[in-house]
Amino acid sequence: MASIAHTLTRASRKASFTFTPLRRNLTTATRTRPTASIATPIRQTGRRGYASGGSTSGGSSKIVIPLGLGLIGAAGYYAYSNDLLPPAFSGAQASGLKTGGAFTPTKDDFQRVYNDVAELLENNDYDDGSYGPVVVRLGWHASGTYDKETKTGGSNGATMRFAPESEHGANAGLKTARDLLEGVKQKHSWITYSDLWTLAAVAAIQEMGGPKIPWRPGRKDGDVSACTPDGRLPDGSKDQKHLRTIFNRMGFNDQEIVALSGAHALGRCHTDRSGFVGPWTFSPTMLTNDYYKLLLEEKWAWKKWNGPKQFEDVSTKSLMMLPTDMALIKDKEFRKHVERYAKDNDLFFKDFADVFGRLLELGVPFDKEEKFIFKATTD
Ligand code: HEM
Numbered sequence: 001m002a003s004i005a006h007t008l009t010r011a012s013r014k015a016s017f018t019f020t021p022l023r024r025n026l027t028t029a030t031r032t033r034p035t036a037s038i039a040t041p042i043r044q045t046g047r048r049g050y051a052s053g054g055s056t057s058g059g060s061s062k063i064v065i066p067l068g069l070g071l072i073g074a075a076g077y078y079a080y081s082n083d084l085l086p087p088a089f090s091g092a093q094a095s096g097l098k099t100g101g102a103f104t105p106t107k108d109d110f111q112r113v114y115n116d117v118a119e120l121l122e123n124n125d126y127d128d129g130s131y132g133p134v135v136v137r138l139g140w141h142a143s144g145t146y147d148k149e150t151k152t153g154g155s156n157g158a159t160m161r162f163a164p165e166s167e168h169g170a171n172a173g174l175k176t177a178r179d180l181l182e183g184v185k186q187k188h189s190w191i192t193y194s195d196l197w198t199l200a201a202v203a204a205i206q207e208m209g210g211p212k213i214p215w216r217p218g219r220k221d222g223d224v225s226a227c228t229p230d231g232r233l234p235d236g237s238k239d240q241k242h243l244r245t246i247f248n249r250m251g252f253n254d255q256e257i258v259a260l261s262g263a264h265a266l267g268r269c270h271t272d273r274s275g276f277v278g279p280w281t282f283s284p285t286m287l288t289n290d291y292y293k294l295l296l297e298e299k300w301a302w303k304k305w306n307g308p309k310q311f312e313d314v315s316t317k318s319l320m321m322l323p324t325d326m327a328l329i330k331d332k333e334f335r336k337h338v339e340r341y342a343k344d345n346d347l348f349f350k351d352f353a354d355v356f357g358r359l360l361e362l363g364v365p366f367d368k369e370e371k372f373i374f375k376a377t378t379d
Contacts, residue, residue: 103190105190105191105217107372109188109190110191110199110215110217110372110374111372111374111375112188113184113188113191113196113199114199114202114203114374114375115377116184116187116188117135117181117184117199117200117203117204118203118207118376118377119377120180120181120183120184121135121203121204121207121208127267127268127284128267128268128279128284128285129285130208130285131176131177131180131204132204132205132207132208132266132267132285133204133208133266133267133268133284133285134173134174134176134177134180134267135177135180135181135200135201135203135204136201136204136205136208136263136266136267137173137174137177137267138160138174138177138178138181138197138200138201139155139197139198139200139201139202139204139360140201140260140263140359141160141170141171141174141233142155142158142160142194142197142198143155143198143359143360143361143362143363144232144233144234144246144250144359144362145165145228145232145233146232146249146250146251146362146363147228147232147249147250148249148250148251149249151363152226152228152363153228153232153362153363154361154362154363154364155194155197155198155219155360155361155362155363155364156194156219156220156222156363156364156365157194157219157220157221157222157226157363158192158193158194158196158197158219158221158222159222159223159224159226159227159228160174160178161178161193161221162223162224162227163224164227164230165227165228166178168230168233169230170230170233170234170235171233172272172273172274173270173272173273173274177197177200178197181196181197181200184196184200191217192219192220192221193221194219194220194221194222194364195217195218195219198215198219198360199215199217199374201356201360202215202357202360202374203374205287205356206374206376207376207377207378208266208285208286208287209286209287209288210287210349210352210353211287211349211350211352211353212353212373212374212376213353213356213357213360214353214357214371214372214373215357215360215371215372215373215374216361216366216368216369216370216371216372217368217372218364218365218366218367218368219364232246232249233246234246234247234324235324236274236276236308236310236322236323236324236325237308237309237322237323237324238323238324238327239323239324239327240324240327240328240330240331240334242324243257243324243327243334244257247260250359250362251362252355252359254333254334254337255337255351256351256355257328257334258328258334258337258338258341259337259341259348259351259352259354259355260352260355260356260359261291261325261328262287262289262291262292262341262348262352263287263352263356264280264281264291264325265280265281265283265284265286265287265288265289265290265291266280266281266284266285266286266287267279267280267284268280268284269310269320269322271307274308275307275308276307276308276310276320276322277305277307277310277320278310278312278318278319278320279318279319279320280294280319280320280321280325281294281319282318282319287352288345289341289342289344289345289348291325292338292339292341292342292348293342294313294319295321295325295326295328295329295338295342296329296338296339296342297342298313298314298315298319299313299314299315300312300313300314300321300326301314303317303320309323310322310323311323311325311326357371
């Protein structure tokens with residue numbers, strides 16, 4: 001069997017599956033943040049808000065300000081979780097909180113949002129040690145509802161804040177990511193949810209060792225009336241025909257479908273969300289082309305269990321593939337691209353950055369061309 005780019009042997013891989021690989025790409029000399037600084041989002045927001053606020057100093061204000069931020073945050077969170085936030089089209093300029101007047105955020109402001117998101121991702125108590133994968137999935141599900149014919153759906157609007165969209169089966173589990181980002185939203189109240197969720201997905205990809213994803217702001221938050229109907233996101237139990245129907249509707253071709261699917265190098269399935277179980281790769285918090293390599297190089301068989309039909313790798317039985325993942329090697333046209341990406345990680349990164357960046361822009365009437373490339377915390 002051709003070798004997979006892992007340093008672990010198959011046996012040791014199996015035995016040592018509980019690693020926290022995010023650390024692997026974050027342990028460079030430039031990364032000095034101690035693990036102990038990871039706190040609950042709200043508390044961390046208060047602390048960081050104080051630290052970067054810069055306008056106050058002295059004893060008592062140290063107590064008052066975090067408390068004040070905490071109260072604002074708590075009120076905002078209450079409004080958020082009860083769908084009470086002001087609806088239609090709250091853009092960055094709608095909140096003049098930072099200056100008391102119109103506030104036009106700069107690239108540095110967005111980089112600060114990026115940094116705060118990056119700081120929340122690593123958490124040893126969650127899944128494989130990172131919220132990165134579920135944050136990527138939030139950005140993708142917020143965007144992948146786009147319909148190029150009716151020009152509805154897409155990342156503009158962040159309508160997954162509202163039922164019924166938040167309750168669509170495909171979005172099960174994404175509350176975790178939305179709640180995680182709520183502290184960042186309260187701290188940088190000028191940013192729209194729709195810009196925040198997509199920026200956070202970019203941060204997650206970059207922080208998990210993926211390519212730089214050029215990103216631009218300009219999304220506005222919509223209201224509940226802009227929720228998309230159920231059924232616009234792909235169903236993992238289906239085949240290649242379904243994949244083409246869903247992704248062609250967004251405007252993506254075969255090569256782009258395969259490139260986007262490489263995100264399944266990340267994260268895992270959860271029985272209490274999709275019903276499926278397990279990760280696709282041995283390093284679910286590192287973006288690599290391993291998904292394609294494993295698809296081609298491992299033997300896959302139906303998993304014998306009492307759950308939805310899925311595949312497992314024959315040799316370790318610790319990895320999974322959905323029927324839609326297997327469709328990428330069953331279908332001749334899709335398979336060509338799987339083979340290209342399995343051979344060439346740089347090509348995968350280049351194509352992934354391009355198509356993921358465009359996915360996050362679906363349905364957004366931008367008025368600016370300029371895109372930002374954010375510094376990763378490891379840069
Ligand atoms: C090709 C069609 C796709 C299907 C059928 C599909 C289906 C699924 C399913 C069933 C899960 C498991 C959810 C759970 O139980 O927590 C999942 C997770 C995930 N998907 Fe996809 N997906 C597709 C495409 C994509 C794309 C295009 C991206 C991003 C570019 C993506 C990113 C992810 C990530 C990062 C996770 C892991 C989430 C976590 O660990 O919580 N998927 N997907």
